[in-house]
Amino acid sequence: MxxxxxxxxxxxxxxxxxxxxxxxxxxxxxxxxxxxxxxxxxxxxxxxxxxxxxxxxxxxxxxxxxxxxxxxxxxxxxxxxxxxxxxxxxxxxxxxxxxxxxxxxxxxxxxxxxxxxxxxxxKTPGNKSACQKCGIFFTTTSNLRRHERLQHGQDQQPMLCVDAKNAIYVTPKDLHGPRVPIHIRKSFTLQILLCELEECWDFMKALAQSGNPGKECRHLVRTNHAQHYVPPPPLSISSLEEMSHKHLLSASEKHACQEMNSRACLEGVDCVYPIFWGKHDLSERCVYFSVYTDLKDKWCQFGRTRVSFDTKSGSWKCLCEHKRIPCIHKRLSMWWLFQEHPKLLQNPLDVHAERVDVLEEVVMDKMSPDGDDLC
Ligand SMILES: [Zn+2]
Ligand SMILES: [Zn+2]
Ligand SMILES: [Zn+2]
Ligand SMILES: [Zn+2]
Ligand SMILES: [Zn+2]
Ligand SMILES: [Zn+2]
Structure with missing residues (x-):
């Protein structure tokens, strides 16, 4: 044959x-x-x-x-x-x-x-090169190099602890483009080794079945260089009152924000954890937040969602089912931004003039059908 x-x-x-x-x-x-x-x-x-x-x-x-x-x-x-x-x-x-x-x-x-x-x-046998770190074979050396860069060259990528109690960290999903964060959980005491991405789950499962049960995905390995948990400036009720006075929030939204924040506090975790990869680097166009959800679902497996804010277009996004319409998670992130970096919120539109969700609609209208998805 x-x-x-x-x-x-x-x-x-x-x-x-x-x-x-x-x-x-x-x-x-x-x-x-x-x-x-x-x-x-x-x-x-x-x-x-x-x-x-x-x-x-x-x-x-x-x-x-x-x-x-x-x-x-x-x-x-x-x-x-x-x-x-x-x-x-x-x-x-x-x-x-x-x-x-x-x-x-x-x-x-x-x-x-x-x-x-x-x-x-x-295709000549013997011309194959194996990765020294994990033993996978490659047909060409350039593929091997690409693999090494993707799977093992992760040490420079930042990894921040956003919740020490539950061992939740954030790290950029990809090496290129905007540094969109994903959540991972890794803890010796809790005996946990989890990445939010399904592809990583599949990758680790396949390796475990092929005789390499301790192998981690490209995100989990970065915890070896992770920065320890540093509490962010906490949300204050007075800034929420101020937002309300400026008609940026309705009474019910204000109540919902307060409620969610209290629940996070009771849990002993941060309701909103702003993610700045550099040392509080605000020069980047996209600002990301890890936000407490008080529930676990496909979009928030570890009880936290990701909210993105594009400082240039002023658009907000969340992983929850309300992707592009106002949601509690965006409100909470707005609260934090309003309190700590109000200037970022004013760009490019004046939020004092109108309600934010009206502005969100304006921004959405301006966007192309498949969106100006930078963040
Ligand atoms: Zn076959
Ligand atoms: Zn056939
Ligand atoms: Zn390898
Ligand atoms: Zn294969
Ligand atoms: Zn992963
Ligand atoms: Zn949301």
Whole structure:
């Protein structure tokens, strides 16, 4: 039996592998005609970039997957994954980059000639490089370097403790772009090791199953360099009164804010924890807050949500179900900002003139349909 390949640079390569013999990727005998390959395999192909070379993988229905169910063979480590989503995450962890099929530079025929050689070179066994830190194999050294940077080069990324009692920390989700924070929980005494992101959960679970149960995601490892908890300036009732006098809050909103703050205080945690990555660095366009929710849900697994404020557009966002409309979490963050950095709130619109939620609507109207999602 021909050795099966699970990665291709163009469709012709796939067609030529079997040349109308039985399909190697199906459990039941079926001729690997172009029609079959297109209908059963290519239609669901996943496209990605491996060291700037456009490649794709196809779903398989062989008996390895059990009962001919569709599954994916990792072309880099021979692991089999049932779910498409898991496969994508898995190969991303090998260092490839997911791409949109429609990207012109990825049209397989266009990259074939100039890259064919490198590609063959990459496939030679023994030319594979393994990560010294976690042992994962890569087809090229540039993928290995990318992986090392993404998975292990995290030491410079900040990690702040926002709730020492419950061992909650915040750290930037990505290495590029605005430093949007995510929550993680890690504690020796509480025996907790959790990241808010589902992809990290999957990543750690997969590694645990493959014999590496202590491996942490790229966020959790940063706790080794975390800054210890520093209490932020607490919310004061007098500033809330002042907001109310300036008609920035309705009576019921004011009451709700006060109530939530008291509940957080009773819990012994900060209702609003402003996140400044630098030492109280206000030069960045986006300001983030970790806000107490008094409940646990998909959007606030650890009982805290993330509120973002774009100081340039004046728009607010929250992870709760009220993403773009006023919510208690945005109100609470506004309270803190009004109290500590009122100047930031006045830009670019004068909040004294109108109610904030009216302004929010104005801001939302000005935004493009998919939003000016900087933060
Ligand atoms: Zn087939
Ligand atoms: Zn298979
Ligand atoms: Zn793999
Ligand atoms: Zn590694
Ligand atoms: Zn993570
Ligand atoms: Zn909210």
């Amino acid at each position: 021909t050795e099966r390949v699970f990665v291709f640079v163009d469709e012709e390569e796939l067609f030529s592998v079997m040349k109308d013999a039985d399909c190697l990727y199906c459990r039941n005998p079926v001729t690997a005609s172009k029609h079959h390959l297109r209908k059963r395999h290519l239609r669901f192909a996943i496209y990605y970039k491996d060291s700037a070379i456009g490649k794709f993988s196809i779903p398989c229905y062989c008996s390895d997957g059990g009962h001919g169910r569709s599954h994916w063979h990792c072309p880099m480590c021979a692991k089999i994954l049932q779910r498409t989503k898991d496969f994508k995450i898995h190969i991303t962890n090998h260092g490839v980059e997911m791409t949109d099929k429609s990207t012109v530079e990825l049209q397989p025929t266009m990259v074939l000639s100039e890259n064919q050689q490198t590609d063959n070179e990459d």
